[in-house]
Amino acid sequence: MLSYLDLASLRVGIPQRDGGFMSVTLPFLARHASLPVRRAERAMRDLLHAGLVTAQQRAERTEDGGYRGLASLRQLPAALFGAFGLSKWLRHERSKAVMRRYRAASEATKAEREQRRGSRAEAQASLALGGIAQRLRQRSSRGTAAEMSTVATGRAEAIARRIGVLKALHPDWDRARCYDMALGELD
Known part of the structure; x- marks a missing residue:
């Protein structure tokens, strides 16, 4: 046992x-x-x-x-360990076990909070990108050279925003991977 x-x-x-x-x-x-x-x-x-x-x-x-x-x-019962002279050891090990359990619960809560925060940031970014894409479509239908440069700037801004969101969601990713993912999503 x-x-x-x-x-x-x-x-x-x-x-x-x-x-x-x-x-x-x-x-x-x-x-x-x-x-x-x-x-x-x-x-x-x-x-x-x-x-x-x-x-x-x-x-x-x-x-x-x-x-x-x-x-x-x-x-x-705790008295069983006391009968073998292990009550001090039991108190020490129980406190460590309780702390491990608290840490695990805290990490699970933190991960859940980060996941919620990430999904919220992703939704906000998606809305922002949707608005940017709509403006890009409107501007590209007009077709002037000045507007085309604005479209390019808007696209670069959208890519930069998406890279920021991806980096926030995945801090372990490097710049190149975030850039590739942002380009893939916007194309």
Whole structure:
């Protein structure tokens, strides 16, 4: 059970990326401990009676109105580590595990925020480019030489704006890649 111990909550199982938690079954634990299932059941019963493990049975309701059993939620008490003289180590490792979890949540929030900001910037740039393209079409239909130079300047400005948007969305891209992408999108 210690191999699958979540230090932050002292639950036995596997934390999921979506914030959930998958409890492990007794046959799973028995297989990883190289024990027969029946022997693992007796050992778990002894651990429960000794207070070295707590377990909560879980079930979910099925479509036909019945119940289906799920893996029990097992938890190791902090006193267990104290009995082996590891309470100081446990406090230290738990604080590190909690900080890792906070950092991961913070990074996920930051990535989501950046994605929203990027999509908003892309939408604004798309609207701006749409307006520029419309003006370019109107000017090109008139066809004078002075207007053609304005069109060229407007196109260069549109390319420059799109390069800026692409660089904001993809900071790891170099100038040449942003320029190629902007030209490809405007052509």
